[in-house]
Amino acid sequence: xxxxxxxxxxxxxxxxxxxxxxxxxxxxxxxxxxxxxxxxxxxxxxxxxxxxxxxxxxxxxxxxxxxxxxxxxxxxxxxxxxxxxxxxxxxxxxxxxxxxxxxxxxxxxxxxxxxxx
Amino acid sequence: xxxxxxxxxxxxxxxxxxxxxxxxxxxxxxxxxxxxxxxxxxxxxxxxxxxxxxxxxxxxxxxxxxxxxxxxxxxxxxxxxxxxxxxxxxxxxxxxxxxxxxxxxxxxxxxxxx
Numbered sequence: 001x002x003x004x005x006x007x008x009x010x011x012x013x014x015x016x017x018x019x020x021x022x023x024x025x026x027x028x029x030x031x032x033x034x035x036x037x038x039x040x041x042x043x044x045x046x047x048x049x050x051x052x053x054x055x056x057x058x059x060x061x062x063x064x065x066x067x068x069x070x071x072x073x074x075x076x077x078x079x080x081x082x083x084x085x086x087x088x089x090x091x092x093x094x095x096x097x098x099x100x101x102x103x104x105x106x107x108x109x110x111x112x113x114x115x116x117x
Numbered sequence: 118x119x120x121x122x123x124x125x126x127x128x129x130x131x132x133x134x135x136x137x138x139x140x141x142x143x144x145x146x147x148x149x150x151x152x153x154x155x156x157x158x159x160x161x162x163x164x165x166x167x168x169x170x171x172x173x174x175x176x177x178x179x180x181x182x183x184x185x186x187x188x189x190x191x192x193x194x195x196x197x198x199x200x201x202x203x204x205x206x207x208x209x210x211x212x213x214x215x216x217x218x219x220x221x222x223x224x225x226x227x228x229x230x231x
Contacts, residue, residue, distance in 0.1 A: 009157070
């Protein structure tokens with residue numbers, strides 16, 4: 001079974017600065033998807049960014065980018081020019097491409113990000 | 118926009134009650150999921166469904182059952198609520214096709230069992 005580990009329960013960053021959230025995962029599969037979700041105080045889970053494992057290029061969405069290291073099974077999220085609205089719980093998630101476990105997401109325990117003005 | 122709607126944001130129930138949590142999605146998604154979210158534990162999958170009347174156990178199905186009679190609706194049932202089922206419950210849906218399409222989540226139901 002796959003596992004996802006977020007080793008930082010809490011992080012803080014100054015507004016306009018850059019912060020990196022860590023995620024590692026364990027899998028024997030060669031093809032899979034990785035996601036970062038954001039959960040603000042409103043509780044609505046929102047997709048931040050996704051990465052297909054077969055793509056070597058790191059995904060980027062505006063101020064959000066990932067550092068995907070497949071051999072190291074690492075998938076960190078970098079937030080540039082942090083804004084107050086980035087304050088939230090961030091979850092890293094894994095999904096298989098094939099088989100029955102294709103259906104479900106496996107989540108890490110989350111990292112609570114605080115943005116200081 | 119995809120919309121996943123959970124019937125209640127907050128619920129308070131008594132120990133031993135039968136509890137129904139309802140979830141409706143409006144995008145004709147084949148897959149629907151129920152997760153439980155607890156501090157320090159992240160999200161854990163309770164049950165999922167990949168088609169009408171089809172269901173699969175997730176990682177923590179004990180004490181729960183589900184029902185999917187219509188494609189758009191997925192219900193989580195606590196047969197006899199207990200205090201250790203006090204938690205946040207999140208419903209999600211996703212298309213059945215392959216690919217990296219993300220899951221879409223409802224706003225969660227915070228259930229307190231007293």
